[in-house]
Amino acid sequence: MSRRSRLFVTTAVKDWGQSPLSRVPDTPIPNATGGTITESGGYRIHTFNDSGTFTPNSALTSVEYLVVAGGGGGGGANNGGPSGGGGGAGGMLSGTASVTAQAYTITVGGGGAGVAITTPNAIAGGNGSNSSALSQTSTGGGGGGPGDGVSTTNGNSGGSGGGGAGTGSTAGTGGAGTSGQGNAGGNGINQSPSYGGGGGGGKGATGSNATSSAAGAGGAGSASSISGSSVTYAGGGGGAGNASNLGAAGGSGGGGAGQNQSGTSAPASGGANTGGGGGGAQSQTSGNGGKGVVIIRYAI
Numbered sequence: 001m002s003r004r005s006r007l008f009v010t011t012a013v014k015d016w017g018q019s020p021l022s023r024v025p026d027t028p029i030p031n032a033t034g035g036t037i038t039e040s041g042g043y044r045i046h047t048f049n050d051s052g053t054f055t056p057n058s059a060l061t062s063v064e065y066l067v068v069a070g071g072g073g074g075g076g077a078n079n080g081g082p083s084g085g086g087g088g089a090g091g092m093l094s095g096t097a098s099v100t101a102q103a104y105t106i107t108v109g110g111g112g113a114g115v116a117i118t119t120p121n122a123i124a125g126g127n128g129s130n131s132s133a134l135s136q137t138s139t140g141g142g143g144g145g146p147g148d149g150v151s152t153t154n155g156n157s158g159g160s161g162g163g164g165a166g167t168g169s170t171a172g173t174g175g176a177g178t179s180g181q182g183n184a185g186g187n188g189i190n191q192s193p194s195y196g197g198g199g200g201g202g203k204g205a206t207g208s209n210a211t212s213s214a215a216g217a218g219g220a221g222s223a224s225s226i227s228g229s230s231v232t233y234a235g236g237g238g239g240a241g242n243a244s245n246l247g248a249a250g251g252s253g254g255g256g257a258g259q260n261q262s263g264t265s266a267p268a269s270g271g272a273n274t275g276g277g278g279g280g281a282q283s284q285t286s287g288n289g290g291k292g293v294v295i296i297r298y299a300i
Contacts, residue, residue: 028059030298034106039300040228047227048106048294049273054133058101063298066226067093067138068233069109069181071270071289072162073125074258074278075144075155075197076115077240082122082147082167083282085174085188086200086207086218086237086250086258087112090128090275090292091138091159091181094224099134107132111270111289112143114278122146122165125278127158131292138181141289144200144237144280145172145188153188155198161185163198163207163216163239163280171210177201182234186216197239197258200277202251207236214246215239218277221253226295237270237277237287250279256287 034054035046046054056063069091075084090109112126128140142158145165153172155162160182164172166189174185186198186207199207202219210216218236225231235253247260247267254276256268261282270276270290278287 030060030300032056032060042299043297044300045228045297048108051108052106054104054106054296056099056101060099060298062096062098063296064096064226065134065136066224066295067131067133067136068275068292069131069138069140069159070111070128070292071275071277072128072141072143072156072158072200073112073114073289074237074267074280074286075125075146075165076122076286077117077281077283078122078148079117079119079283082165082195083197083215083240083242084147084280084286085144085155085163085165085172085185085197086239086280087125087144087277087289088141088158088160088162088175088185088200089182089202089221089234089236089277090141091178092203092222092234093136093138093181097134104134106294108294109140109292111291114286114288116285117283122148124156125162125286127156128289131294133294139178141277142175155185160201160236163200164188166190166195166197166210166242168192168195174198174207183219195242197280199239199248200236202236202253203234210239215241215248215258217248218251218255220251226297234275237279240280240282242282250276254290259284
């Protein structure tokens with residue numbers, strides 16, 4: 001064996017004999033628990049259709065979030081009289097947040113209740129409940145205005161505002177939305193014999209005003225791909241029609257349609273876990289608002 005060969009063997013044996021204590025430890029992988037967990041496109045996604053707890057490990061320091069509140073219920077009606085407005089969509093927030101290794105409470109807001117027909121005075125749809133996560137709170141959608149209400153026919157304010165009712169006296173105006181979360185509802189109309197309700201506001205657009213031929217459509221929602229595919233959330237509910245005035249469609253993103261003229265189609269509820277507003281009523285129970293959702297994701 002030559003001198004060069006002996007040196008090569010000595011060096012190789014020294015490398016093989018390196019102590020395990022001197023090796024670099026494995027880097028922790030970002031991870032968390034809570035909600036329904038899926039993976040897509042290099043992200044781990046936690047979806048909360050109900051309230052729960054999100055708990056990251058020490059390696060996870062930043063996440064993306066989507067927080068959608070519950071939608072408002074559609075406005076009620078006075079037993080076939082004037083028409084209720086559509087419910088406003090739940091407020092919608094998205095962005096990034098820093099996290100540490102601790103438990104975070106996640107609250108998913110329920111949709112506002114629709115209301116049965118009443119005599120002599122109709123009732124506004126119920127407001128949706130707030131959703132919250134990671135110090136972010138989205139506001140529940142405003143209920144639709146009541147046809148022939150006791151003191152007001154206006155839509156309620158909320159994440160997005162409820163649509164105003166259509167009446168034979170003073171038509172209601174749409175409720176206000178919350179800046180950065182949604183838009184206002186549309187106005188009702190009192191142009192006899194057409195008493196159409198206004199559409200509830202959505203995240204992407206204001207609810208439409210009622211016209212002499214049709215109730216106001218719900219405002220469009222907004223799309224997000226945080227779940228791994230593009231999904232539209234927070235659409236406003238459609239206003240109800242009366243006589244020659246046709247009921248209106250809900251906005252994209254779970255908005256429920258308003259009742260069509262003379263009860264030929266029932267008011268629809270907002271889509272589950274979309275935060276969509278409920279449809280307004282003319283002679284039936286108005287639609288419920290859709291429950292909200294919270295989604296959190298991070299790269300893996």
